[in-house]
Amino acid sequence: MSFVGHQPPPIFKRGPAPTARLFAFVTVCLVLLVADLRFRYLEVMRDALSVVTYPVQMAAATPADFVLNASHYFATLIEVQRENADLRRQQLSSGERLLRFELLELENQRLRELLDMSRRVEVKSIAADILYNAPDPFARKVILDRGAQQGVEAGLAVVDAKGVVGQVTRVHPVQSEVTLLTDRNQSIPVSVLRNGVRGVLFGSGQGGLEMRFVLADADVREGDQLVTSGLDGVFVPGLPVAKVVGVDRASDAFARIECEPLAAIETSVQVLVIGRTAYPPPPPALDARER
Template identity: 90%
Template sequence: MSFVGHQPPPIFKRGPAPVARLFAFVAICLALLVADLRFRYLEVMRNALSVVTYPLQMAAATPADFVRNASRYFATLLEVQIENADLRRQQLTSGERLLRFELLEQENAHLRELLGMSRRVEVESIAADILYNAPDPFARKVILDRGAQQGVEPGLAVVDPKGVVGQVTRVHPVQSEVTLLTDRTQSIPVSVVRNGVRGVLFGTGRGRLEMRFVLADADIREGDQLVTSGLDGVFVPGLPVAAVVAVDRETDAFARIEATPLAAVETSVQVLVIGRTAYPPPPPPPPPAARER
């Protein structure tokens, strides 16, 4: 079989040399670049290509963005949890401080009122706190945190900023017992501020007071203010005690007069123990006729 005169197919024909083709392509590229920089004719093509390839770029970047966002989310969540815990602790601390400040303000206001009461009576006085109620369920008594070592004596009056609370009935070295004004065994001589009518107030054991042994025609009205008369030599005269709330003149020869304490007898926490201006004189001796009997 002879191959003389046979021509190879066009595909196997050798073209220009590779170096020549390289220079030709470089020249074409440079020309296109210069033309694009000068005339911007490929701008539309670039915009179209960016629009077409944008979904592919987003799809390719989604895993990395997901990982980055997830890590940022969990880091932020942890920071928020830590910050919330800190804020809750700060809130509790602030609430506790606020409660303490409010309590201190109330105590300061109460003490200022007590000092005002002390200045009004112009006698020696002892500030005290009520510790607790006496264990006797049938008596209206409280225990103070002041006793004989602080100068408390039996019989001294106990007041709050509004008026008389009770009377010291038992004294221990560092504590003392106070019988409240509303106790059924407690009595206190009083007078009406409006006209000076005198009487004796007795506790009822139910939070109220009764003014007994007052004639039915005595000039006492609802709303009258009652103060200590000082006739017993124990209570300083002029201390506010109670206000008349009801007067019944139809019972018998004596009027039935009910009053309510002016002081916060059942709820006071800080009180003032009022000293005596002078010890009461001893009672006079009985008359000769009584001695002979």
């Protein structure tokens, strides 16, 4: 059988060489690229294609955006928490400084008032701080941070900026004990500032005071101010002591006069120990018959 002149089937027909096809495609692409740059004829197709592919682009970018936004959110949250903690610390520090400032201002005010009291009495005085209450549940006493080494003596009056607080009853080298004016065993001679009526003021042991040995018809009224009379030779005369809050003239030959202290006896912190203007004379000697 002869195959001369026979044509192969189309499926086996060979086309142009691959190199030729590559060259042709590159040429077409260059022509289209130059034409698009020159005439912009693919601009509309490009815009339409961008519109069609926008949802796909957004869907593809969503995971990356989520991770980026989440990291930024948590970083911002940590920063805000750190700033809040710093602000709270600053607020606490500012509050502490403000409290210290208020306490210092209050202490300065008390010291200025004590200085004014010291100038008014015109005698030697010793500034002292109340350390604590004496450990005696049946007495009203406090302990001062001044003692014999600083010139404190037994019997001296102790005052704050408003009036008499008590009397020194025991002295140690660097501390001293003060019996408060409201102690039931404490008494002090006083007089009414308005008219000079004299009496003796006693503590009630419960925070109050009572003026005794005043006749029922004596001119003592509610609101009168009581000051030290100085008759005992211990307390400087004229120190503010108490205010009359009630007068009962019907109970006995002597009036029952209730008073309240002028000094902040239970809350004072800084006080003055007031010296004597002169030592009292010794008591008269008893003769043989009196003995």
